[in-house]
Amino acid sequence: MSRTQVGIVGAGPAGLTLGQLLHREGIETIILEDRSRHYVEHRVRAGVLEQGTVDLLTELGVGERMRREGMVHHGIELRFGGRGHRIPLSDLTGGRAITLYGQQEVVKDLIAARLESGAPLLFEVDDVGLHGVEDDHPVIRYRHDGAEDELACDVIAGCDGYHGICRPSLPDGVLTVYEREYPHAWLGILADVAPSTEELIYCHSDRGFALHSMRSPEVSRLYLQVDPDEDIADWPDERIWEELQRRFDTEDGWTLRSGPTLEKGITPMRSVVAEPMQHGRLYLAGDAVHIVPPTGAKGLNLAVSDVRYLAAALVEWYRSGDDSGLQAYTATCLRRVWRAQHFSQWMTSMLHRPQHDPGGYERRLQLAQLEYVCSSGAAAASLAENYVGWEPSPIPSRA
Numbered sequence: 001m002s003r004t005q006v007g008i009v010g011a012g013p014a015g016l017t018l019g020q021l022l023h024r025e026g027i028e029t030i031i032l033e034d035r036s037r038h039y040v041e042h043r044v045r046a047g048v049l050e051q052g053t054v055d056l057l058t059e060l061g062v063g064e065r066m067r068r069e070g071m072v073h074h075g076i077e078l079r080f081g082g083r084g085h086r087i088p089l090s091d092l093t094g095g096r097a098i099t100l101y102g103q104q105e106v107v108k109d110l111i112a113a114r115l116e117s118g119a120p121l122l123f124e125v126d127d128v129g130l131h132g133v134e135d136d137h138p139v140i141r142y143r144h145d146g147a148e149d150e151l152a153c154d155v156i157a158g159c160d161g162y163h164g165i166c167r168p169s170l171p172d173g174v175l176t177v178y179e180r181e182y183p184h185a186w187l188g189i190l191a192d193v194a195p196s197t198e199e200l201i202y203c204h205s206d207r208g209f210a211l212h213s214m215r216s217p218e219v220s221r222l223y224l225q226v227d228p229d230e231d232i233a234d235w236p237d238e239r240i241w242e243e244l245q246r247r248f249d250t251e252d253g254w255t256l257r258s259g260p261t262l263e264k265g266i267t268p269m270r271s272v273v274a275e276p277m278q279h280g281r282l283y284l285a286g287d288a289v290h291i292v293p294p295t296g297a298k299g300l301n302l303a304v305s306d307v308r309y310l311a312a313a314l315v316e317w318y319r320s321g322d323d324s325g326l327q328a329y330t331a332t333c334l335r336r337v338w339r340a341q342h343f344s345q346w347m348t349s350m351l352h353r354p355q356h357d358p359g360g361y362e363r364r365l366q367l368a369q370l371e372y373v374c375s376s377g378a379a380a381a382s383l384a385e386n387y388v389g390w391e392p393s394p395i396p397s398r399a
């Protein structure tokens with residue numbers, strides 16, 4: 001039997017950031033990850049970091065490569081009706097910006113820092129199981145290198161993503177799950193070609209949504225709305241580029257640069273929140289407990305925000321025995337979680353071609369909303385505030 005203070009399941013952005021936050025406070029952690037290091041470092045995921053995420057990674061000492069290679073953006077384009085409209089994010093938010101830097105690059109930097117610190121991080125761990133979560137002595141059982149081990153912890157952090165084992169290991173009846181399925185999916189490609197735009201383009205078109213993003217001055221990341229049951233085998237590269245060009249087309253003609261495809265895949269879209277985010281000595285964070293559709297670019301940022309609150313509460317508890325931060329963990333996280341839920345579903349419904357729209361009413365509503373956002377300073381500021389990352393402040397009540 002080994003022992004640690006905080007047992008962390010999952011080495012994604014949530015688990016690794018938590019490990020780093022606790023390590024610098026002298027709190028012992030062990031991180032258990034079921035995939036290989038190569039796998040987690042090469043899995044292509046999201047890429048938009050909010051200002052607060054960038055600031056935290058910098059403060060944690062893992063921001064050096066991000067500062068060098070990340071691309072700071074001060075605006076995004078909304079394109080609809082064949083015209084582009086810029087939302088000046090920084091002008092509308094007192095100078096805040098977003099940084100384009102792939103999630104797997106964040107993961108690589110966090111893993112390098114973890115290994116350098118000498119704190120334990122085990123890859124390719126099998127049969128992870130949680131026990132005694134409702135007692136004061138939780139234990140994680142797992143196999144590693146063919147040997148079984150038991151890890152006694154004060155607290156377990158479930159950071160093992162949507163398909164992990166932590167959330168399902170809670171007894172029936174503890175969680176209330178709120179969810180929405182979308183009749184859309186994203187076909188994403190990574191392409192070895194310079195981006196055709198300086199800023200991200202979120203494009204509404206009668207053929208469906210398209211997004212132009214990027215990873216570097218040489219690598220583009222593009223997405224197409226497709227049906228969830230679409231087969232990637234039916235999408236040879238030429239068909240993808242042709243469809244992207246048609247959706248991004250503008251009145252005055254706009255050319256999309258195409259290039260060799262480095263990676264492609266189809267991802268379903270869903271919204272999920274499981275509440276509470278804690279039970280006994282188990283605290284859930286990130287995708288393990290909530291999912292957003294990618295249209296608002298919030299998933300990674302929310303994962304980081306959860307563990308920032310969790311780390312602060314754990315530090316307070318270890319220092320002074322005060323568990324009020326831990327008790328309040330769910331309530332503290334949920335304000336940002338639900339704001340991001342709303343923003344992500346709002347962006348999704350404004351930009352995606354509806355599955356059923358007899359008579360075109362939904363489409364007209366979308367265009368009315370897009371026009372409003374692009375012509376009202378207040379509406380644009382609201383989008384910008386959410387996009388760069390909303391920080392909850394107390395809700396004023398009537399005196």
Ligand code: APR
Pocket residue numbers: 009010011012013014015032033034035040045046103125128159160161162163164165285286287288298299300301303
């Ligand atoms: N045991 C150990 N590790 C596990 C287990 C398990 N049983 N099941 C899953 N994992 C690992 C996964 O392999 C993954 O590396 O947990 C990690 C969870 O990482 P993410 O899925 O990246 O979740 P999170 O850290 O919450 O980050 C959320 O990921 O999906 C994106 O858009 C999402 O950007 C957001 C981010």
Ligand code: PHB
Pocket residue numbers: 045046047048200211213214221294295296297
């Ligand atoms: C990405 O670059 O992968 C990306 C950008 C914006 C989104 C989603 C994904 O909304």
